[in-house]
Amino acid sequence: MSSFLKNKLAEHGISFLIAAVILGFLFLFLSARTADSGASDLVPASSWQQTAGDTSVTGHSELFRISPAEERLRFSTTGAGDAWSRLISLAGMFLKFTVIFLVVLAANHYAIHTLALIRFVRMMRRQKSYILQIADILSAAIARPAGIRPTKAAGAIVLLFFKGTAVVLMYLIFFSPAYIIAYSLKSEFASDSIWFMIGLGMASNGMVAVYSGKFLHYLAAESRQGYIETARVNGLRYHYTGDSLPLRSIFRFRKKFAGHELDWIYKHARFQYRPALKEQTAFLLTSLIIIEMALNIHGHLCYTLLQDILFQRYGWVYLSLIAVFFLMKCVELSLDLYDGYERKKYANE
Amino acid sequence: MIFDVAVHTGGTVLARTDNMVIEPGKINFLFGESGIGKTLISKAVSGRLYSTDYRAVVNLQPYDQYLESARCRAMMRGGYYVFQEPSSHLYPLMPIEEQLQQGARADAAAVHEIAAYFWPDGFEDLLAVYPQPNRPSGGEKQRLFLVMAFLRIRRFIADKALRDSLFVFDEPTAYLDVSQRDRFLDYLLIHHRKKPFTAQIITHDYSVIGELKIAHPRDSVPVVFRELKRTESGLQNTLFDPQRYLEWIDVSPVTAARADAAEPLLTVHSGFSIFNRRYAFLRHDGLPAESLTIASGEMVYLKAPSGAGKTSVAKMICGLLPAKGLDLRIQEHRLIDATPTEYWKRCLWGRRLVMAFQHADEALNPNARVMDVFTSLSRKPRMNRRQILSHLQTLFDRPAAETLILKKIRYLSGGEKQRINLLRVLAVDAPLMIFDEPFNGLDFEATCRVTAWLEALQKTGKGILIISHNEAVIQRMVPDRFIYHLKAMES
């Protein structure tokens, strides 16, 4: 095992252990406080026996009554078998959550890169916003009414208006919190279906909009680097018209732009974007947790976590949080390894 | 060829001249203060102004139209542009050999042949390298771009259909030492003799004039010297008379007797190590020197090849870089490895010594006004506006000083920033002054003014240490006995 991998394992392992211990102490503290407050409400069993007589049914049943405090502390109310089935059920929910997370992560990754590239190409074409294009048509019509055909101008304005409205609506949807979209569509879709979850995870909470903007930033920064001037002088194409850069190349999964400077820009932007991937995955995780919790999706990990917090079953809360934290750590470790590999490759080691 | 060029950002004119002259078939040297617009104008003329932030008008044509014009196409076809700052112009994710061949339509043999000229000791270990900030070095990166340019020059020579093309070299010798610079000039002239082409070399290095005069008889050299200057009527591209420079440089320094009785301001003993490199000083005759010493009223020149560590040594003297085996004395203060930074802060910085750094745009606060540069100094009492204006007139004319005083640093040209950088050191008024590349970015007139100012400073009793690659200029001011060589050895 290389020393880099060992260091990363140690780093993530230690932070996982420390956080697990701290959370463990927190929930033990909460459990203990909850048990104390529960116990103080109870009448001691001995006084019942004294009052009711120790051979009465009530007295006997009191001996076997488990206190509410004990109930909260234990993982199961009745016996080991239920605890195991609960654990298996939790594992299944965790697996489902992981699959959804990975699918949405991959889909978002594609969407972020594609949207950022589209916006970058528009920027390099110096395309004006739709409002300014409408303003240009109107001002041209006012300045030279004889040279302008009214129907053509009106048609162009209507088309631009619809395009602009579509873009605005798209951003409003992207920035809508998931629960607003979900409640808007609740009557039309089965909101507890896995595909609905995946769709919401992609389209809401600002995830795609924010991170495509971030990636666009990297693309713009790379386009200003000196090596791009060298690329142009060395003969790489640098026009962003359809002839030079077909739109379909942007939508491909494996994005390559052979003979165009965008290939260099994109590759180096992707290389520079690596540290932001951690932030992106953490945000996605937060987003999915919020979706499951806020939409009360039964049978999903985070809704069950919420129920456990509500009923103060802190043992299960702790286990669920640790499972999610573990997932996050695995993803971070994978990203660190990928990052290390890429850096080593280009650092001439 | 005469060009009327304006480069602007839509709201602000960045550079404007109506007589940008490039003589076809000749090697045109273009001098001028840093930041005045030489690069922008040359890029615009050669069709290489790529940035989406700029707009340009060339010969009254919008830039898109100019790029389609026959003249521009002729210049671009087969031509090349070697950009400034080679470190940021190599693509980090592609090996060097691939980048050398890109677009050159040259075979590996041609690449190797030209590279062998610039790397007489061999270069094969460089080819598979992915460019990083520290490897290749600045000088190596510079040479790589020269190799790319010469591949295109050879293609131009071989292609009979091409009658002329424009090759622009923007500060091609900034990272080269003198011998490498001379090799480049020789190579350029060799190729030019085979088939004349138009070349534009943007540089601050006036000593090329001396090199061309010495190495090549004047009559056979197809060279033109021009200067871009700021005048009352805007930027003007005028002929630069090389004789002015040659007469100015051909002055021997006044050899003053070393006042042995004078208390040295600075003594640095040889044998210290910085970043695992051991350093020693040699005298001008090549003999080892136990220490480098500067007394009051002396100007000392520290000389070494590019990348040897002169700037690191200067920073070490200022307590800004840690060193092992340090034995340094600044007036009554003795400083060693373990001297804490607090001591330097309390007793030395701004009091006993001060340094002007190499890159003025990094050393100064870009968002401070010129006035703030001087009022923020901790000297008591603080300088008022009248004093600052008077101070600025040491290196600026009065009208320029009045315009500059409330301007933000980021709006100044490179040459103006450099002069402010130097003036800040003067305002601190410490007995020992260190100047790292004080002539960076200055035109000839400003260089003359700064050398006169340095000589005047010396006469007031200041101890001065200078680091510069402008040997010809320094040797005009500093006698041989005050020249030290820096020798670096791997520890």
Add this chain to the structure above:
Amino acid sequence: MTVMNGKNTPMNKNVLYHPLVFLGRHPESRWIIGWLLGIALLGFWDMLFLNRPALALLMEACVHSLIIATGSVILAGASGWLLAMGHYYFRKRPVPAQMLNGLVALLRSVPQVITLIAGYTLLTWMMEREALTQPAGLLALTAVLYAAVTALEFRDLFIQRIALFERSDFIRASLVCGLSEYRVINRDILWHNSKAHLINKTISLGGAVLFLQCSFDFILSVGLSSQVSAANFPVTIGSLLTRMDSKKDILAFGASWTDPSYWPRLLTDHLQGLSPAILLILTLTCLYKFTEEFALRRKL
């Protein structure tokens, strides 16, 4: 000053300060203008068609959300600055540096959502025990909770800006001229040369806090405790959305996409739910687009 444009005709200095020219040179400002106009229009519409108690509640919710977002951003900025100063000044002192780095690594390694869940659990527990009853105290602690998850972003920004100037000779050149290190770091670097970055970060984090706040209000509506619910917390935009009436209004909005004849009623009868939803989405979108275009224009 005479400026040449692409058509080689001079422009007047006065033209440069024309509002449209200003908008052209600062395109991001249209998002702030749009946001303010949107809020003004929504406010005017609500005054006409929303009942007074609901309108008062909406305004109270806006104020509370603003207090939490502003408070958390200010606290995050201050904490981030302290952490950054600790990082800078403790570099040469290994023990404090390691302790500080360890604390930061720990904070960074825990996902935001887990910190927030734990924080809200603690808050509800305190409320159950009646250790926290005052709304002001609750607002303040909520702001502290959000500051805890966002402070590291400010810290990273400050450290990044200082590191940028450290890589050049700026700090060294200033120190050797006798300037104080504290002044160079805080006034010259973090204030004079990082204002644009600070403004951008502040606005984007304000939007992020608003988003997280609204999301967790929704989660609270499910309940983190049998004794404490969203009703116990001060009303915010997010908590308005969790009310049954608001959920019905949003359902009605969704249903109206297939029934356009319902739109006029939608804009008059369902404002209780639609107003906070529109306010939230408008604010998040406009703040984000402003910061994005500002960063692109200033090349941050």
